[in-house]
Each structure stands twice: as structure tokens, then as C-alpha cells.
Amino acid sequence: MHRDRDEAQQRADQVRAFRAEVEALAREGLVAMPPDQAALVSSHHDRLLAAMSEAFDVDITSPQKQLSWGMRIAAFLGASAMAAAIFFLFYRYWGFLGTTAQVSVLVTAPLVAIVGVEVAARRERTGYVAAIAALVAFACFVLDLSMLGQIFALAPTQNAMLAWGAFAFLLAYGYGLRLMLIAGILCSLGWLSATAGSWHGLYWISVDRQPEHFIPAGAVIFGLGFIPDRAHPSFPGAYRFFGLLAILVAVLVLGHWGEASMLPLSPGAAEHFYQVAGFALSGVAIWAGLRFAWPGIVNLGATAFAVLLFTKFYDWWWESVPKYLFFLLVGLTALLCLMVMRRLRAAAQGGQP
Numbered sequence: 001m002h003r004d005r006d007e008a009q010q011r012a013d014q015v016r017a018f019r020a021e022v023e024a025l026a027r028e029g030l031v032a033m034p035p036d037q038a039a040l041v042s043s044h045h046d047r048l049l050a051a052m053s054e055a056f057d058v059d060i061t062s063p064q065k066q067l068s069w070g071m072r073i074a075a076f077l078g079a080s081a082m083a084a085a086i087f088f089l090f091y092r093y094w095g096f097l098g099t100t101a102q103v104s105v106l107v108t109a110p111l112v113a114i115v116g117v118e119v120a121a122r123r124e125r126t127g128y129v130a131a132i133a134a135l136v137a138f139a140c141f142v143l144d145l146s147m148l149g150q151i152f153a154l155a156p157t158q159n160a161m162l163a164w165g166a167f168a169f170l171l172a173y174g175y176g177l178r179l180m181l182i183a184g185i186l187c188s189l190g191w192l193s194a195t196a197g198s199w200h201g202l203y204w205i206s207v208d209r210q211p212e213h214f215i216p217a218g219a220v221i222f223g224l225g226f227i228p229d230r231a232h233p234s235f236p237g238a239y240r241f242f243g244l245l246a247i248l249v250a251v252l253v254l255g256h257w258g259e260a261s262m263l264p265l266s267p268g269a270a271e272h273f274y275q276v277a278g279f280a281l282s283g284v285a286i287w288a289g290l291r292f293a294w295p296g297i298v299n300l301g302a303t304a305f306a307v308l309l310f311t312k313f314y315d316w317w318w319e320s321v322p323k324y325l326f327f328l329l330v331g332l333t334a335l336l337c338l339m340v341m342r343r344l345r346a347a348a349q350g351g352q353p
Helices: 006-026 035-056 063-097 099-123 128-151 157-173 176-198 206-208 210-226 235-254 267-292 295-317 323-350
Strands: none
Touching: 006 035, 035 157, 063 099, 063 128, 063 157, 099 128, 099 157, 099 210, 128 157, 128 176, 176 206, 176 210, 210 235, 235 267, 235 295, 267 295, 295 323
């Protein structure tokens, strides 16, 4: 019927919107479905909602949807707290264990957590408890590799992030968990950037000194968002969002830190180059988001454009004009941007079939 909970929830929202619109049209006396046809459609929708609620525990009322947001926040906070508790528990009692016991605990902990993910995924349809268990398993795995490296005196490398990312991706695709997908994407970004930096002779842990390495890494992650995923339709959007986010953050940093650029330009010229590139990239992101119906990309591009614009205003006028005039210029520019966005919104509405 539906491939994942997100798709089922989208269909449930469409059913609720359809019912509300039909009721509104009937009240206004514009359209009234014949009683037999209305009963047939209502019965079909009732069966559809019941099936989706049984299979995915979707929200079929507005109060349910509002509570789901609270449940997501609670699940994230609970998962973070559980992961932190395990981390500090390890360090609190670690010195009392022998080497054999330490290795046994490190190997066993992620496996036990994975069993918890499997049990939670089978018993709880919303996936909130499974997400908590998955984050605990991920924290155990990260701690596992880190502590094993310390026990056996292994030199730390960026390849640990590759292993962490692979583990997170296995949990994400195995159980449809976007939280684990994000963890895998972030680990992959770190590994790609650190590896690119090591190719240029930079120690992997100091990759933040040359933010340009995050640009090709972000481009790779963004490109993965174009691979169709019928089993998890919401996953490609996460690749596009975080890949573009990595690129925009790197460009924003380089636009004010030209000394970190590897381009054969002076620091000032490098800053100007990345400032122009940032405006162009954010504009393209807004256009692509509107063109291909990627709302997250539109919001990200608009946010980046606003940050770049107002940081330039600060560089140009903060020291040279009175403060009231500075904020007046900012306010007028915001109004101008609002007018432009209203025109874009109207044009997008007019382009709908």
C-alpha cells in the first residue's frame, strides 16, 4: 500500500484535507456529492486510514499530529540522554575492568543495542523507541572503536568515521530511521573532508583549517540525493539538504576567512570570490528548490542568501553610518526581499496546473 510511514502520513494528510474541503464546499452550496457516492468515498477513506493506522500508526487527526511533534522531540532528547549516560558509565567504571573484560563489554554492547532496535521496531510502529535504541547502538559503536583503539594503542585516523557512517547507514536503511541517516551523512562528510585534506598534506583532525575540503565532500553527498530510493522516499532529500548545507557553510566561512583558502589568490580576493559564489549558489538553490519542489532546499538557500547579505551590510556600513540608519537599511532590504519572494510565490502559484 505505502512504502514507509512518511508516505503513509502524507496520504493521510491528503485524506483529511479532502474531507475538509468537501465539507467547506457543501456548506457554501457549491458542490454536494450524491449520498451514495459520498458514503462510498467515506467508507473507502475509513478503511484506508484504518489500514495505515494499523501498519504505520499515522496521525489521522490534528491533535495527534501536534502530539507527534512532541513525541519526536522527546525521542531525540531521550536518545541523546541515553547515549550520554552510556558514555559516562563507561568512563566511570572503565578502570576497574581488566583488558579481557573491557574488550568483551565493547564488543557486546553494540550487539545488545541492535537487538533492542530490532525488538523496538517490531513492537512499536511509530519508530520513536527504535530511534532511541538505534542512537544508543550508534553511541556504543563509536565508543567501541575509540576505546579499542586506546586499549591496543592504535593511531587514530579518519577511517573511524567511515566505519561509524557505515554502521549508521545500516541502521538507517534497515529500519527506516532518518536520525541514523543524518548521523551517517555527517560521518561521511567528516571522512570525505578529512581524506581530501590528508591528500593535501593536512593532518586529518585539522581539516577545519581549510574549509574548502568540505565543498567537494558536500557535492558528493548532494549528488547522492539524485539516486531514487523507492523504499525510503524521504532519504534523498536529506542527502541534498545536508550536502548543500556543508557547501554553503564552507563558502560562508571562506567569504570571511580568505587566509584559509587554497586558491592562488590573495586573502582579500579569495573572500570576494567566495562571497560572490555564495550569493550565486544560494540563488541557484532557491531556483532549484522552486523548480523541483524541494522546500528544504528553498529554505536553506533563502537563509544562506539572507546571512550573506546581512554580513555584507555589516562589513560595509556598521562602522561608517549611524546605527539607526544601518538598521533602517536592513529593514528596507528585508521588505524588498519580501516583495521579491511574494512575486516568486505568485509566479509559482500561477505555474501550477
